[in-house]
Amino acid sequence: MTVAVVLTPPVALLVFLLVAIGIDRVGQRIADERTGEGEFRTAYACGEDALGERLQPKYRLYHVGIGFTIVHVAVLLVATMPLSWRGLSLGIPLLSVVGLSLVALLEADRRPVTRR
Structure with a gap:
């Protein structure tokens, strides 16, 4: 396979897509804040629990x-x-x-x- 074939947009897209999927899978395995369903246990506010009130960003x-x-x-x-x-x-x-x-x-x- 030559460099010109690897640099074509469809091949480059597939390579980057595979790299992104790999990073996502590794991140899912090492993340300690996920439950089995892929949901986060705490609100995304520096790891703090939301106290039932709606926060305005x-x-x-x-x-x-x-x-x-x-x-x-x-x-x-x-x-x-x-x-x-x-x-x-x-x-x-x-x-x-x-x-x-x-x-x-x-x-x-x-x-x-x-x-x-």
Whole structure:
């Protein structure tokens, strides 16, 4: 089998799928928090038991995750642009829009939202 065949998308997908299934099976065997049915015994809150009250999650760092997503997509787009004037004419407006969106994201997090 040559390297070119291994690097084709269907073969690579199967290889990664088999690796992921293997990791999942090993994780199921070594996890001590699972019962026989695959259910967790405790709530996922640092191993603490939930005391019968419903907890509301706090999304304090949500804007940071969205910012990282925007930056990573922009980097992927700019990295695949051609090194010419046409690529430059596409890249500069893209990066300016990304910069404006990050500024808007950070400013929206700074000011509290007031309801009328």
